[in-house]
Amino acid sequence: MARRNSTKNDAILSLTPMIDVMTVLLAVFMVTAPLLTTGIELDLPKAGASAITDDAAIQVSVDKQGRYFFTDTQMNADDIVKKLIAMRGENPNLAIMINGDRGASYGAVMGMMGALKDAGFQRVGLRTKMGE
Secondary structure: OOOOOOOOOOOOOOOHHHHHHHHHHHHHHHHHHHHHOOOOOOOOOOEOOOOOOOOOOEEEEEOOOOOEEEOOEEEOHHHHHHHHHHHHOOOOOOEEEEEEOOOOOHHHHHHHHHHHHHOOOOEEEEEOOEOO
């Protein structure tokens, strides 16, 4: 039996998939890089005449000392979140407005907002005074 000459398969390196992957990575980094910058000094605006108001929203307040209030009752943040979760069972589209005192610490107000977002509330807002 005679053996045939076997031809070697030439390995061909295709660059097209590699270029596609690099293009996608470049696009992802171009989009996310500006979001990663921190430490920018901001001058936040006051609410203008077109501020959104939701009078039917549940009111949660934070005073200057960082104490939390649900309507007029002082409570800790966890108890407020539990109470609002119970209320959400009756109304899945529950809206919550956080009234932060001007002298309240940013951390206290954002802590309440973060706790509500972590509990799954989608309609959470900050109430402000109308600008003059």
